Amino acid sequence: MPNDNSTPDPASDKMLQNERDIRARLGDQPFDFDSLHVISNIYRAAAAVRRRAEREVLSGYGLSWGGFTILWVLWVWGEMETAQLANECDLAKGTLTGMVSTLEQQGLVQRERMQTDRRRVTVDLTTEGLSMIEEVFPIFNKFESDMSADLSTDEKRIAAEYLRRIITRHDED
Amino acid sequence: MPNDNSTPDPASDKMLQNERDIRARLGDQPFDFDSLHVISNIYRAAAAVRRRAEREVLSGYGLSWGGFTILWVLWVWGEMETAQLANECDLAKGTLTGMVSTLEQQGLVQRERMQTDRRRVTVDLTTEGLSMIEEVFPIFNKFESDMSADLSTDEKRIAAEYLRRIITRHDED
DNA sequence: GCGAACTAGTTTGGTACCGAACGACCACGC
DNA sequence: GCGTGGTCGTTCGGTACCAAACTAGTTCGC
Numbered sequence: 098m099p100n101d102n103s104t105p106d107p108a109s110d111k112m113l114q115n116e117r118d119i120r121a122r123l124g125d126q127p128f129d130f131d132s133l134h135v136i137s138n139i140y141r142a143a144a145a146v147r148r149r150a151e152r153e154v155l156s157g158y159g160l161s162w163g164g165f166t167i168l169w170v171l172w173v174w175g176e177m178e179t180a181q182l183a184n185e186c187d188l189a190k191g192t193l194t195g196m197v198s199t200l201e202q203q204g205l206v207q208r209e210r211m212q213t214d215r216r217r218v219t220v221d222l223t224t225e226g227l228s229m230i231e232e233v234f235p236i237f238n239k240f241e242s243d244m245s246a247d248l249s250t251d252e253k254r255i256a257a258e259y260l261r262r263i264i265t266r267h268d269e270d
Numbered sequence: 271m272p273n274d275n276s277t278p279d280p281a282s283d284k285m286l287q288n289e290r291d292i293r294a295r296l297g298d299q300p301f302d303f304d305s306l307h308v309i310s311n312i313y314r315a316a317a318a319v320r321r322r323a324e325r326e327v328l329s330g331y332g333l334s335w336g337g338f339t340i341l342w343v344l345w346v347w348g349e350m351e352t353a354q355l356a357n358e359c360d361l362a363k364g365t366l367t368g369m370v371s372t373l374e375q376q377g378l379v380q381r382e383r384m385q386t387d388r389r390r391v392t393v394d395l396t397t398e399g400l401s402m403i404e405e406v407f408p409i410f411n412k413f414e415s416d417m418s419a420d421l422s423t424d425e426k427r428i429a430a431e432y433l434r435r436i437i438t439r440h441d442e443d
Numbered sequence: 444g445c446g447a448a449c450t451a452g453t454t455t456g457g458t459a460c461c462g463a464a465c466g467a468c469c470a471c472g473c
Numbered sequence: 474g475c476g477t478g479g480t481c482g483t484t485c486g487g488t489a490c491c492a493a494a495c496t497a498g499t500t501c502g503c
Binding site for chain 3: 161162163188189191192195196199214215216217
């Protein structure tokens with residue numbers, strides 16, 4: 098909210114109730130409630146989004162959140178080495194191995210060893226994987242619109258920008 | 271792999287590069303990129319926050335993210351029934367059972383059956399649990415400040431408010 | 444009272460996820 | 474050549490998490 102520096106309103110929603118309880122419990126200790134609030138809301142929003150996406154969109158296609166992410170990244174970026182794919186999907190490489198194996202068993206992606214360096218493996222969509230993501234993504238994108246429908250376009254951009262600052266500040270290395 | 275059939279613009283940052291790739295790949299299909307952006311940034315930010323919190327703060331105390339959350343909720347709200355605790359921690363009740371058992375083995379919380387209704391169980395901090403959360407929370411809160419240090423106070427409040435709209439819109443059921 | 448419907452918590456089966464250990468492979472020294 | 478170190482991907486051990494089945498306890502109809 099643009100009104101800065103104001104004492105907490107006697108608001109009626111749950112989050113502010115929660116904050117009031119915290120303040121009452123912890124008294125005047127100099128904790129950073131603004132940071133607490135934004136971080137905990139990030140986590141709750143992410144959990145809500147993921148649960149709902151898996152339940153309402155992805156499970157009908159036999160996809161997990163991670164599996165969908167892999168298909169999506171391969172769709173947009175094309176064939177990719179494992180390490181790069183893990184980085185792009187924001188997953189540990191060991192995690193990726195298992196999920197790629199699952200997708201491979203489902204016939205949605207295929208692995209290929211590189212001839213120039215036989216340690217490396219590239220992953221790419223199969224024809225079925227391409228059909229799958231082309232079918233699922235529009236539905237998933239509608240779901241994303243619905244999840245964020247209480248934000249205006251400008252607000253979405255602002256939120257994305259603020260979140261990007263948190264991600265880039267701490268995602269490196 | 272960069273886009274193969276369009277001229278890549280000089281990139282300013284990675285997120286925008288990503289979006290440009292998406293647009294180049296998908297052409298002019300009417301997808302909602304603003305919603306896509308905000309949702310995926312929520313998820314990436316949450317994953318980054320959690321990983322970093324567990325690695326840099328919580329693991330030193332033998333706590334997981336979920337375990338810490340339980341201690342925190344009990345600290346602020348006091349003794350609580352299992353169902354209410356699960357709701358407050360945003361966890362499935364079955365998940366909570368296991369995590370409370372872990373915390374119980376660590377001596378940080380204790381369960382108690384209610385006499386009035388012997389199906390119900392309350393959970394509360396032990397003395398050790400109280401010491402633990404009193405020791406860890408200030409450090410965790412500093413971590414939260416650090417994670418969000420690239421946002422001003424007003425920006426944190428705006429972000430928290432926008433995220434709250436996403437949570438409350440879809441958390442009910 | 445007494446069994447049927449309900450409810451709170453636990454257990455179960457399965458996936459996802461991480462970090463660390465491992466094994467295959469490459470790129471150098473000598 | 475042939476080890477030595479580095480770098481891939483995979484495997485392994487463990488926790489976290491969910492949804493659904495289950496169990497013990499309560500309440501309500503009669």
